[in-house]
Amino acid sequence: MSLRVLISGAGIAGSTLAYWLARHGCTVTLVELAAGRRSSGSPVDVKGPSVDVVERMGILPDLRAVATRVNRLVFVDAEGRDRGSFRMKTFQGSAGDREVEIARADLAAILLSAAGENVRTLWADTITELTQTGDGVRVCFRHAEPERFDLVVGADGLHSTVRRLAFAPEEDVIRHLDMYVASVLVDRPIRDEHHVVMFNTPGRAFSVHPASGTAVAAFMFRRRAVAGLDHRDTAAHKRLLAEAFTGRLGRFERYLDLAMATDDLYFDSISRLQPPRWSTGRVTLVGDAASCLSLFGDGSTLAIAGAHTLAEELARTPDDLPAALDRYERRHRVLVKPRLRGYRIGAMLLVPGTRATLVLRDAIARLSGR
Numbered sequence: 001m002s003l004r005v006l007i008s009g010a011g012i013a014g015s016t017l018a019y020w021l022a023r024h025g026c027t028v029t030l031v032e033l034a035a036g037r038r039s040s041g042s043p044v045d046v047k048g049p050s051v052d053v054v055e056r057m058g059i060l061p062d063l064r065a066v067a068t069r070v071n072r073l074v075f076v077d078a079e080g081r082d083r084g085s086f087r088m089k090t091f092q093g094s095a096g097d098r099e100v101e102i103a104r105a106d107l108a109a110i111l112l113s114a115a116g117e118n119v120r121t122l123w124a125d126t127i128t129e130l131t132q133t134g135d136g137v138r139v140c141f142r143h144a145e146p147e148r149f150d151l152v153v154g155a156d157g158l159h160s161t162v163r164r165l166a167f168a169p170e171e172d173v174i175r176h177l178d179m180y181v182a183s184v185l186v187d188r189p190i191r192d193e194h195h196v197v198m199f200n201t202p203g204r205a206f207s208v209h210p211a212s213g214t215a216v217a218a219f220m221f222r223r224r225a226v227a228g229l230d231h232r233d234t235a236a237h238k239r240l241l242a243e244a245f246t247g248r249l250g251r252f253e254r255y256l257d258l259a260m261a262t263d264d265l266y267f268d269s270i271s272r273l274q275p276p277r278w279s280t281g282r283v284t285l286v287g288d289a290a291s292c293l294s295l296f297g298d299g300s301t302l303a304i305a306g307a308h309t310l311a312e313e314l315a316r317t318p319d320d321l322p323a324a325l326d327r328y329e330r331r332h333r334v335l336v337k338p339r340l341r342g343y344r345i346g347a348m349l350l351v352p353g354t355r356a357t358l359v360l361r362d363a364i365a366r367l368s369g370r
């Protein structure tokens with residue numbers, strides 16, 4: 001097929017889509033806001049249907065080579081003493097032992113290099129304007145010259161610019177779940193690469209997650225949505241993080257210092273995103289931009305699977321975009337729908353809100369650990 005496609009976002013969904021569209025003969029341009037690869041990002045999973053997709057891309061061995069070796073989630077007290085644990089296999093999906101857990105940055109980089117030289121990438125740029133005409137979409141960029149494309153895909157994550165420009169303002173489609181998450185890369189190798197260690201107090205969770213020879217420290221906390229908080233305002237994020245955790249981390253306090261000192265802090269609200277439709281004319285959405293339940297919704301797995309389904313449907317009827325986009329949405333929503341539900345159980349297990357639920361969670365973990 002000879003479609004000219006612009007994909008906004010060279011993350012997990014965008015890079016996967018670029019690979020498959022280029023393979024189907026499309027002329028693909030990626031526009032990515034970041035100037036290059038970032039180091040932040042907790043390990044994410046390649047599970048269930050996404051395993052077949054990466055296997056067909058020939059990159060499963062590359063993913064395995066840098067996958068984490070984590071096999072247990074261990075809950076500890078403020079002194080680091082064991083309070084119970086879950087085997088990671090408990091969370092395994094339909095692809096069983098073929099599933100991998102990998103640092104987000106590594107996954108995005110491997111997917112992007114698989115897409116290879118057939119894909120043009122505009123780094124450190126973003127779409128500023130989209131105008132649909134009868135036979136295409138005219139796109140203006142912050143830096144590059146305006147261009148016309150047959151199709152524009154928003155793969156630019158939870159805070160998608162494409163979604164805002166072509167569909168609705170963010171506040172109309174995102175539901176904040178009264179929790180925030182932050183993560184920072186740990187500055188030295190971690191001795192135990194098999195265990196994720198988690199320390200909880202009511203409404204707060206701190207964890208150290210080994211990944212790629214080092215580790216990621218993550219902070220989650222329950223808090224009502226902060227009005228007007230900008231998802232790019234790192235100073236405000238650090239203030240919120242300090243308010244939630246200062247003096248509450250016991251022997252793990254130094255990781256908070258690390259988060260305060262870094263200029264590469266990942267911070268976001270935990271949100272559910274369910275826009276009523278994913279396509280309008282020649283503009284469509286994929287990955288977190290289309291649907292998301294941050295942390296609890298298998299975001300990376302759905303991003304890979306959704307991108308593959310979209311490419312497959314476009315290849316079936318490249319001359320009938322509305323039909324292709326409609327089939328993509330109907331097929332992928334079947335996968336997404338159940339994943340947008342399981343939030344409360346996941347939140348209760350990882351961030352118990354009260355002392356009573358924390359005691360209950362630890363008791364379940366002790367039984368499960370045996």
Ligand SMILES: Cc1cc2nc3c(=O)[nH]c(=O)nc-3n(C[C@H](O)[C@H](O)[C@H](O)COP(=O)(O)OP(=O)(O)OC[C@H]3O[C@@H](n4cnc5c(N)ncnc54)[C@H](O)[C@@H]3O)c2cc1C
Nearest residue numbers: 009011012013032033041042126156157161287288299303
């Ligand atoms: C830097 C970063 C760190 C993350 N860390 C974590 C984490 O620690 N824990 C976790 O659970 N999830 C994290 N996520 C989210 C998680 O990776 C996603 O749920 C999942 O991978 C879905 O993939 P996606 O491709 O839809 O979105 P993402 O992986 O979010 O990728 C979106 C891409 O679009 C780019 N982008 C954003 N806005 C624009 C724009 N206006 N123009 C062009 N490009 C744009 C982003 O830079 C990114 O490369 C992180 C995402 C990012 C971007």
